[in-house]
Structure formats: structure tokens, C-alpha cells
Amino acid sequence: MVTETSDLDANKGIAYRHLSLYEVNTKLPKAPGGSVALPEGAFWLLVTGEEPSAEEVKGMTEELHKRATIPANVMTTIDSLPKETHPMTQLSVAMLALQKDSKFFKKYQEGMKKDDYWSYALEDCLDVVAKVPIIAAKIYRRTFHDGKLPEYDPKLDWAANFAQMLGINQSEDFKEAMRLYLMLHADHEGGNVSAHATHLVGSALSDPYYAWAAGLCGLAGPLHGLANQECLSWLLDVQKQLGGQKPTKERWALSKMLVVFGNSSHSEDLMTDFANKTLKEGKVIPGFGHAVLRNTDPRYMLEREFALKHCTEDPLFQLVDSCYQAIPPVLLKQGKVKNPFPNVDAHSGQLMHFYNLKEQNFYTVVFAVSRTLGVMAQYIWSRAVSLPIERPKSLPLDELMILAKKH
Ligand code: NMX
Ligand code: MLT
Known part of the structure; x- marks a missing residue:
């Protein structure tokens, strides 16, 4: 597979654009007074291949704030699910409910040129990154608490706002723990189950919402994100x-x-x-x-x-x-x-x-919020370099045995 954004070394672990996680954490901009790299900076790095300045990360945070609105029908869709529905199922359903507003899908229907795929993919991917923490917090509040969702706070960064919207711990330490968590789960090259599923579905030119909904279903497995x-x-x-x-x-x-x-x-x-x-x-x-x-x-x-x-x-x-x-x-x-x-x-x-986030059924959703950064960065690149539809040849076992004997 070809994956631009990150590369996993068996011994050294993941590198985002050739920077080890330690380098990412040291070099990338932090929140004021913080010591952990901001995840939206990691997203910038994954997408562009360049280390962002503090100003650029601030710009990215502001861009995400502008896109952080959830259509009422999506909230209604989530509310229509039984509360005992696993939070990962709720998240996958919500991702599909958001699909209605895909710009990539709309432009494709209108006859978009191949060269333009990446730019509408970028539009959708930024929207998904901006919206996913609000959806996740909404799922958390309705499943485990009183259903009241704390106000979105545009003065905060992406991760800190997610932490405060969970409504359980307003400490700076929890915000910092969330920044760390969301920065370091962001990407793990292209072959892990959720990234691969996202890539596979995206390779059919299904838009980023469809593709990530498929990936989320893979992340929900116990050998992967549910672990x-x-x-x-x-x-x-x-x-x-x-x-x-x-x-x-x-x-x-x-x-x-x-x-x-x-x-x-x-x-x-x-x-x-x-x-x-x-x-x-x-x-x-x-x-x-x-x-x-x-x-x-x-x-x-x-x-x-x-x-x-x-x-x-x-x-x-x-x-x-x-x-x-x-x-x-x-x-x-x-x-x-x-x-x-x-x-x-x-x-x-x-x-x-x-930090008082004790409901284990929700943990994979936090993983998903972070992994959104990596799979969306990968989606943009897959469309930018026109990666083809992924369609491996399969063989029945007897034919494989014959092949094995020949070699
Ligand atoms: N406990 C018990 N047995 C294990 C474990 C483990 N933690 N890890 C691997 N094995 C077994 C594996 O099931 C296989 O058994 P068998 O030959 O009977 O089928 C054998 O060891 C060889 O497996 P490996 O080649 O070492 O690992 P594989 O690449 O097949 O699987 C994992 C990788 C991650 C699925 C596997 O190590 C595992 O199931 N770990 C526990 C679940 C987990 O932590 N998953 C999270 C992965 C990270 N994430 O964030 O997604
Ligand atoms: C991941 O972060 O996706 C996991 O470590 C699984 C993997 O890389 O296969």
C-alpha cells in the first residue's frame, strides 16, 4: 500500500512524516502553558508534510471552529438510537447521518473533474475533523449522563474543547491528557484495520463520511480499537x-x-x-x-x-x-x-x-476522535495522487495449493 502520512517501524514505532512521536511532541506547538503537542498541529504535519508554526496551528484551530456545527437532523438521528447502543455504533450511524452534507459527493454528482477530487476531499475532511468531537461528546452525555451537552467553547483548542464538552472534568491536566491522547493516536500508517477499511471504501470514490464510517466499524473490533x-x-x-x-x-x-x-x-x-x-x-x-x-x-x-x-x-x-x-x-x-x-x-x-472518564464502552470513541486526523489526512492524499480502486485478486484454496507447489 502507499501511505504518505506516516510510517510504522517495527522497532521504533510510528513516525508522522519521518518525525518520531517524541520529536512530534517536542517540536510541534503547544497550548499556552502546556507541554504536549497540539493534535491539530499533528494534523497539519500529516496533511502537508511540514512542521506548522504556532500561528499556523492557531489558524487551523480557528478553521475547525468555523466548521464545528452539527445539523439538527444528525442530533435527532443519534437521539433516536436506544441509549444502550454501543457508543461506537452510535458514532458510525452519526457519521453516515452527516454524509448528507458531503461536498465531495455533491460535486461528484455535478461532474467534478479528477483533478479537483483532492480539494473537495479536503473540504469534507476538515468538516469531519471539526465535527467529530462534538458528536462524540453528544454520544457520551446522552449515553452515560443527563443528555445535556456543555456549550462549545471557541476559545479552546480542538482537544481541550472536546475534554470540556464531556462535562466531567474541567481541569487543565485533563485537557493536557486529552491533547496527548489525541495527538498520539492520530495515525498508524495505512495498513491498520480502520485506516485500511477507510482507504478501501474511499478507493471506490465513496466520500470521506462513507469511508470513515466503514473504518469506524473496523476500529470497533476487540483486536483493534476496542482493545x-x-x-x-x-x-x-x-x-x-x-x-x-x-x-x-x-x-x-x-x-x-x-x-x-x-x-x-x-x-x-x-x-x-x-x-x-x-x-x-x-x-x-x-x-x-x-x-x-x-x-x-x-x-x-x-x-x-x-x-x-x-x-x-x-x-x-x-x-x-x-x-x-x-x-x-x-x-x-x-x-x-x-x-x-x-x-x-x-x-x-x-x-x-x-481523569474520571470511567465508562469503558466510550474509550474506543475517544480513539476514533483522534484517528479521524490520520484517516482524513490519508483520504486527502489518496485522492490527490489518484490512487486507484483497491481490488486485490483472490483465489480459492486449491489454486493457492497448486501455486505453492509450483514454487
Ligand atoms: N495475548 C495472547 N495471545 C496473543 C496475543 C496476546 N496479547 N498477541 C498475539 N497472540 C497470539 C495470536 O492470537 C496468535 O495466536 P494463534 O497462532 O493461536 O492464532 C499468535 O499469538 C501469533 O500472533 P502474532 O503474529 O504475534 O500477532 P498478530 O499479528 O496475529 O495479531 C494483535 C496482532 C494485535 C491482533 C494481537 O497481538 C492481539 O490480539 N493483541 C491483543 C489485542 C490488542 O491489544 N489489540 C490492540 C492492537 C493495537 N491497537 O490499538 O489497535
Ligand atoms: C493502530 O494504532 O492502528 C494499532 O496499533 C493497530 C495497527 O497498527 O495495526
Whole structure:
């Protein structure tokens, strides 16, 4: 596949336009007083290939504010869904409801020239990026709270406004955690399930709304975006096994020492037991392993660094930290996993939970808000360089066997 926006190295992790996530986080403009790169700056980088100035990021934020309106019929469509509908389903439905206003679709019907595809794709993609956090907040408020949606605040940046619209935590720290989260989940090259699905559907010249609705359905799978929800449930189950007792500092220190020093009493370690039990039940340990990465995910490491600054006392962070030490040896021992190390989903849930975003069913929607940046940047480029319809040849098994024998 050809993907302009980012490239995943098995050991070093994702690079946005050849900049590692650490470089992105250091070099790109921050919110006043903040220390985390603004996600709309990452979007600028992904789309243009150039590092934006503070002025350019401010311009991008303002551009998104101008487009941040949701037609009443889309809100009504969301409200017509039963509240217990999974938030990812609500988001996919909302994306299709927004499609009515696609500029790409309209222009195509009017006979748009091929050379103009990219510019109407850009229009739609900016609209989608601007609207998705409001839709996500709306889904959150109606599903888990009183349905009242806090006012949109155009004085805030894209991520901070999303954080405040969730209506659960107005602290600067939560806004900063949200900026980090949305910056680092933005893109993971073209082959991951949601980006690939978006690309595939877009290659039929379905507009960005149709394409991202397809991608969202892929992101909703437990081996992909849903893993952060699953991972937090898994961690909370471990916590429950502790008998509801708050783990003492000493307990965690001991647990880490046992692992670090390769103590043979591993099997007594709760995490190890729990991990083994999960494997015996034929399940995967969510948040560990990766189809491409062969090392700890740098997104995990950036979230860990943030947590070390902001929430080392959180029992759930201590649990995540113990898993970081305890689970790779269990997976290595099992012998079939190509990458026993944690991916980003092993940490994200803890951060959200710490800032009072505790409804796990919503976590994949937060991932989706961020990933909108990457898949939309990819869509613009796919139309700009006229990538063809994606239509791989398939073969029945017997023909493949014949081919294999020939080689
Ligand atoms: N726990 C248990 N078994 C695992 C795990 C894990 N975390 N990861 C891989 N395996 C198994 C895998 O199921 C396969 O088993 P089998 O041969 O019986 O089919 C075997 O190890 C080899 O798999 P790999 O080649 O290492 O991994 P693959 O590329 O097939 O899958 C994932 C990659 C990410 C789907 C897999 O590692 C996994 O299921 N991880 C847990 C779910 C998860 O964290 N997903 C999130 C990915 C990141 N994201 O944000 O989307
Ligand atoms: C992602 O961020 O999309 C995941 O790590 C999955 C992948 O890259 O395959």
C-alpha cells in the first residue's frame, strides 16, 4: 500500500512524516502553558508534510471552529438510537447521518473533474475533523449522563474543547491528557484495520463520511480499537481479584522486584497468574502484542511518562506498571506471540479512568476522535495522487495449493 502520512517501524514505532512521536511532541506547538503537542498541529504535519508554526496551528484551530456545527437532523438521528447502543455504533450511524452534507459527493454528482477530487476531499475532511468531537461528546452525555451537552467553547483548542464538552472534568491536566491522547493516536500508517477499511471504501470514490464510517466499524473490533476498553476491564478484574483492597505501595514494590529480579515465585504473582488464566481460557491479553511492532509501543511510553508526572499514586497506574513488567515474560513463555510487549491500549484506559472518564464502552470513541486526523489526512492524499480502486485478486484454496507447489 502507499501511505504518505506516516510510517510504522517495527522497532521504533510510528513516525508522522519521518518525525518520531517524541520529536512530534517536542517540536510541534503547544497550548499556552502546556507541554504536549497540539493534535491539530499533528494534523497539519500529516496533511502537508511540514512542521506548522504556532500561528499556523492557531489558524487551523480557528478553521475547525468555523466548521464545528452539527445539523439538527444528525442530533435527532443519534437521539433516536436506544441509549444502550454501543457508543461506537452510535458514532458510525452519526457519521453516515452527516454524509448528507458531503461536498465531495455533491460535486461528484455535478461532474467534478479528477483533478479537483483532492480539494473537495479536503473540504469534507476538515468538516469531519471539526465535527467529530462534538458528536462524540453528544454520544457520551446522552449515553452515560443527563443528555445535556456543555456549550462549545471557541476559545479552546480542538482537544481541550472536546475534554470540556464531556462535562466531567474541567481541569487543565485533563485537557493536557486529552491533547496527548489525541495527538498520539492520530495515525498508524495505512495498513491498520480502520485506516485500511477507510482507504478501501474511499478507493471506490465513496466520500470521506462513507469511508470513515466503514473504518469506524473496523476500529470497533476487540483486536483493534476496542482493545483499550477490553484492557481496562481486564485490569479492573485483576483489581477485583485483590478483594477490593487497595494495593499497598509495598505490595506493588514487591511485585515489581519479584519480576525485575526474575524471582522463581513468579507463579505466585497475581498478574502472572491472571495472565496465565486468560491464556488458558483461550483469550488474548488485551493491550499486548502487535501485528507490526516488535518492541514496546512509543505511544505507550509517552503515556507512561505523562502518568509518571501526573498520577503515580493511582492504584490503576501501579497495576498497569506491574503488567508492564509481568506480562511480557508470560507471553514469551507461551512462545507464539511475535511481540510480547505492551501497545498503546495497555495504558490509555488508565489515563482516562484517572481523569474520571470511567465508562469503558466510550474509550474506543475517544480513539476514533483522534484517528479521524490520520484517516482524513490519508483520504486527502489518496485522492490527490489518484490512487486507484483497491481490488486485490483472490483465489480459492486449491489454486493457492497448486501455486505453492509450483514454487
Ligand atoms: N495475548 C495472547 N495471545 C496473543 C496475543 C496476546 N496479547 N498477541 C498475539 N497472540 C497470539 C495470536 O492470537 C496468535 O495466536 P494463534 O497462532 O493461536 O492464532 C499468535 O499469538 C501469533 O500472533 P502474532 O503474529 O504475534 O500477532 P498478530 O499479528 O496475529 O495479531 C494483535 C496482532 C494485535 C491482533 C494481537 O497481538 C492481539 O490480539 N493483541 C491483543 C489485542 C490488542 O491489544 N489489540 C490492540 C492492537 C493495537 N491497537 O490499538 O489497535
Ligand atoms: C493502530 O494504532 O492502528 C494499532 O496499533 C493497530 C495497527 O497498527 O495495526
